[in-house]
Amino acid sequence: MAWTEAAAIAFPMCLLYAFVCMASWYLCRAIPLRETEILRLAGTHATAALLCSGMWLVIGQALAVLLDATPYFEGIDERYLSLLPTLFLSGILLFLLAVSFNYLLIMLEASRRSETRALELQVQAREAELKVLRAQIDPHFLFNSLNSISALVMADPAAARRMCLLLADFLRGCLKLGSEATIPLIEELRLAEHYLEIEKVRLGSRLIVQREMDPECENCPVPPLIIQPLVENAVLHGVARLLDGGTVRIEARRNGAFLNIVLENPFEPEGSSRNGAGLGLKNVKMRLANLFDGKARLDVEQTDARFRVELQLPCGRP
Amino acid sequence: MTMLKVVIVDDEEPARKLLREYLSADVDIQIVAECANGFEAVKAVTDLKPDLLLLDIQMPRLDGFEVLELIGREVDVIFVTAYDKYALRAFEVHAVDYLLKPFSSDRLCEALDHARKRLAAREQLPVRDLAASARSGAKVERVLIRDGSNVHVIPVSKLDYVEAQDDYVCFRSEGKRYLKQQTLGEVETALDPSQFVRIHRSYILNVDRLARLELYAKDSHAAILRDGTRLPVSRSGYARLTAILQ
Numbered sequence: 428m429a430w431t432e433a434a435a436i437a438f439p440m441c442l443l444y445a446f447v448c449m450a451s452w453y454l455c456r457a458i459p460l461r462e463t464e465i466l467r468l469a470g471t472h473a474t475a476a477l478l479c480s481g482m483w484l485v486i487g488q489a490l491a492v493l494l495d496a497t498p499y500f501e502g503i504d505e506r507y508l509s510l511l512p513t514l515f516l517s518g519i520l521l522f523l524l525a526v527s528f529n530y531l532l533i534m535l536e537a538s539r540r541s542e543t544r545a546l547e548l549q550v551q552a553r554e555a556e557l558k559v560l561r562a563q564i565d566p567h568f569l570f571n572s573l574n575s576i577s578a579l580v581m582a583d584p585a586a587a588r589r590m591c592l593l594l595a596d597f598l599r600g601c602l603k604l605g606s607e608a609t610i611p612l613i614e615e616l617r618l619a620e621h622y623l624e625i626e627k628v629r630l631g632s633r634l635i636v637q638r639e640m641d642p643e644c645e646n647c648p649v650p651p652l653i654i655q656p657l658v659e660n661a662v663l664h665g666v667a668r669l670l671d672g673g674t675v676r677i678e679a680r681r682n683g684a685f686l687n688i689v690l691e692n693p694f695e696p697e698g699s700s701r702n703g704a705g706l707g708l709k710n711v712k713m714r715l716a717n718l719f720d721g722k723a724r725l726d727v728e729q730t731d732a733r734f735r736v737e738l739q740l741p742c743g744r745p
Numbered sequence: 746m747t748m749l750k751v752v753i754v755d756d757e758e759p760a761r762k763l764l765r766e767y768l769s770a771d772v773d774i775q776i777v778a779e780c781a782n783g784f785e786a787v788k789a790v791t792d793l794k795p796d797l798l799l800l801d802i803q804m805p806r807l808d809g810f811e812v813l814e815l816i817g818r819e820v821d822v823i824f825v826t827a828y829d830k831y832a833l834r835a836f837e838v839h840a841v842d843y844l845l846k847p848f849s850s851d852r853l854c855e856a857l858d859h860a861r862k863r864l865a866a867r868e869q870l871p872v873r874d875l876a877a878s879a880r881s882g883a884k885v886e887r888v889l890i891r892d893g894s895n896v897h898v899i900p901v902s903k904l905d906y907v908e909a910q911d912d913y914v915c916f917r918s919e920g921k922r923y924l925k926q927q928t929l930g931e932v933e934t935a936l937d938p939s940q941f942v943r944i945h946r947s948y949i950l951n952v953d954r955l956a957r958l959e960l961y962a963k964d965s966h967a968a969i970l971r972d973g974t975r976l977p978v979s980r981s982g983y984a985r986l987t988a989i990l991q
Contacts, residue, residue, distance in 0.1 A: 570827035571757070574846035578763035631758045667756075668805045670782055695806060697887065697900055 432500055436507065440487050444518065447479050448525035455529040472526050480518025484511060553717060564601055565659065568625075569594075575629050590628055597621040601652065609648035612679060612686065616640065619658045619677070626662050633672025634662065644681045647742040650718050656707040657690045657736055665692035665734055686742040691735045708736070715740075749861065752778045752793065754786040754812065755801040755825065760846070764799055764825070767850040771857065783807025783815075788894035790816045797841075797860050802826040807889070807896065813838055815891045821863055823856045884937045888916055890923040897923055901940070905954050906976060907932050909947040920972075942989055944968060944982035952989055 458471055491507035494500040572594050579587035600618040604610050616638075623636050661675045673693035680687045708727060715723040719741060728735040751774055755761045761779050768774045778789040783804055790798065798820050802809035810831075813822060824835045827846040835843045841863055842856035888904065890897040905917045909929040916923040933943050944950045954970045958978065961967045966978040968986075978986065 567827045570846050571760075574763065574827065574848075575757070575759040577847045578759035578766070581766055582762060629757050629759060633756075667803075670784075670805050697806075697898060 432494075432503055432506075435494060435500065436487065436490055436503065439490060440483070443486065444479075444483055444521065447483065448522060451475065451479075451522060451525050452529045452532075455526060455533060460530050460533070472523065476519045476522040476526075479522050480515055483518050484515055487514070564598065568659075571629055572625055579628075586628070590625065593621055593625050597625060601655075604651035607651050610651045611645065612647045612649050612688075613645040615649055615651065615654050616677070616679070618652075619655055622655065622658060623662070623675070626667075630662075630667060630672060633669070634666050635672070635674040637674050637676045639676070639678040639680075641680045644679050644686050644742070647681070647686045647740075649686070649740060649742075650714060653711060653714060653740075654688060654690075654738065656711055657738070660707045660736075661690055661692035661734070665694040668695045669693060681742070682739075684741060686740045688738040688740075689735065690738075691733060693732050694734045696732050711738075747773070748775045749773055749797055749857070749864070750775050750777045750793065750795040751797045751799060752776075752780060752786065752789045752795040752820075753799045754780045754783070754789075754804070754809070755799075756781050756804045757801070760801065760825070764853075767853050770850065771854070774857070783809070783812040784896050786812045787815050787891060787896050790820055791891075791894040795820055796864055797857075798822045799825050802828065802831050806898065810834065810838065811889055815889055815896060821860050823860060885935045888923075888925075890916065890925050892923070899923065901936060901951075902953075904941075904951050905970065905972070905974075906951060907941075907949040939989065942982070942985050944976060944978045944986055946979060948976050948982075950976060950986075952986070955986075955990075958983075958986070 454471070454475060458468060460468070487507065491504045495502070495504040572590065576587050576590050576594075579590060597618065600614075600621060604614060604618060623634070627634050627636075658675070658677070666673045666675060676689070676691040678687075678689040678691075680689075708725070712725050715725055715738075722741045724737075724739040726737045726739075728737070749771075751768065753761050753764045753768075753776060755764070758781075761781075765776060765779070768776060777793045777795050778785075780786040780789050784807060786798070786800070787807075789795070798812075798816075800809045800812060800822050802824055803826065807815075809822075809824060809826070821841050822838075823842045823844060824831065824840050825844045825846065825848075829845055832843050841860045844852060844856055885901060887901060888899045890899065899916060899918050903918045905919075907929065908915045908917065910924070912926060913924045914927050914929055914932055916925065929943075929947065929949060933941070933949055936949065940953070941949050941951055950968060950970075954972075956969045956971045959967045959969060964980055966983050968976045968978050970976065
């Protein structure tokens with residue numbers, strides 16, 4: 428058989444069968460691998476393979492007969508017939524191969540979809556967690572504050588009223604700011620201010636607050652309630668555990684494209700374990716990692732009796 | 746009518762004020778002291794021998810439970826706190842009551858009634874069971890020792906060794922000796938076993954202080970500490986020590 432002859436019949440036939448095999452995709456979609464029983468699966472595909480291969484050969488036969496009519500390809504018909512069993516078998520095999528390949532593709536796609544879905548779910552879960560974190564107000568802070576109010580009501584009604592207002596401002600601030608994406612630094616610090624004022628009523632002269640704020644960074648956007656947990660740590664795990672109290676120092680400074688916030692407080696090195704202090708820091712770290720993708724830092728430094736955290740956030744020119 | 750001598754212990758001034766105000770309505774209550782921390786509380790209990798302590802839990806340096814551990818069962822206690830998580834422990838140390846801040850004066854009256862009833866019945870509980878049960882498995886980070894009205898707080902890392910002396914144990918730290926009424930067995934269970942080893946019937950050693958071991962008779966060793974102190978090591982103590990050091 429000459430190569431021209433082979434090309435004349437084989438090329439159209441290959442092309443044709445390629446389409447047939449591709450069409451098996453629809454069959455594979457119609458009977459998914461996992462949801463179809465094995466017998467039906469095997470039966471359907473075997474039947475389809477037999478049918479397709481058979482029909483293909485019939486068309487090939489027709490082509491051979493047509494070509495046979497031309498003088499150049501004379502005798503092609505017989506030669507085609509002699510190849511029939513081989514062609515039939517390869518037709519079936521090719522079809523089954525195409526089916527397996529299609530199933531593989533379907534599976535790959537499904538696994539990629541489920542992976543994306545899992546990632547999406549993870550992101551959603553993290554966001555939900557953050558919402559909870561932001562809305563989190565330590566209930567003991569409330570109980571202690573209410574107790575202080577209860578104490579002040581008789582002795583100093585004006586102070587009791589002031590405490591109520593401070594508490595209301597703080598709670599409203601937490602709720603409002605928690606729902607925003609970013610807030611100006613000044614608002615975050617104002618919230619901390621309310622908190623510290625309330626704690627001052629409780630702790631009295633034991634709590635001293637010192638602020639150093641560069642007016643330039645007042646309007647730097649920061650994630651809401653990112654500094655508040657650090658301030659709470661400084662009070663609850665630092666100053667409140669010291670017999671004579673101490674000073675919480677808050678410093679906000681601009682450093683090129685970054686905003687630096689430093690919180691410093693003394694702590695009791697021989698106090699009972701500092702349980703809880705780590706959790707607040709961990710949460711802040713996690714939020715920073717989520718929001719700034721490695722461009723923000725939280726450094727914790729602990730010397731003999733001083734605790735210092737430095738928060739560095741990217742902050743574009745206002 | 747007998748007066749009930751009460752000491753108020755809370756590190757927050759408003760909280761003390763509130764208790765004082767509530768208590769002023771009771772004619773049989775005499776507030777003998779107001780304390781802003783645990784040390785003052787221990788001193789007040791020693792000096793004034795009150796009947797009842799109104800005790801906050803979260804306080805600087807010494808918390809309410811540690812105060813109780815130091816003063817033992819000399820006095821009844823009502824805990825006053827914003828935290829409900831300590832209620833079970835309070836129950837374990839036989840507190841008269843547990844008040845959650847903020848509380849009403851009626852609720853305080855109720856607690857005081859409990860205290861009066863208990864005082865009338867004079868049910869005294871053994872001191873030691875109490876401190877031990879309050880610990881329930883957790884290892885101590887520091888040792889509290891009461892010396893008259895003073896309190897010494899020794900971090901366990903600064904302990905050299907502990908020695909049994911009759912009814913007492915003697916804690917050695919930085920060249921000083923502190924006596925506490927306790928058994929060596931109790932001390933042993935309270936300390937971290939990977940750090941402190943019972944080397945002898947009468948000694949517990951901080952393994953960090955060990956310089957070397959010497960054989961000084963058949964089957965018996967001596968531990969030489971960094972500062973040159975020599976302590977006897979029993980045969981079973983030697984086995985425990987070598988197990989830790991490996």
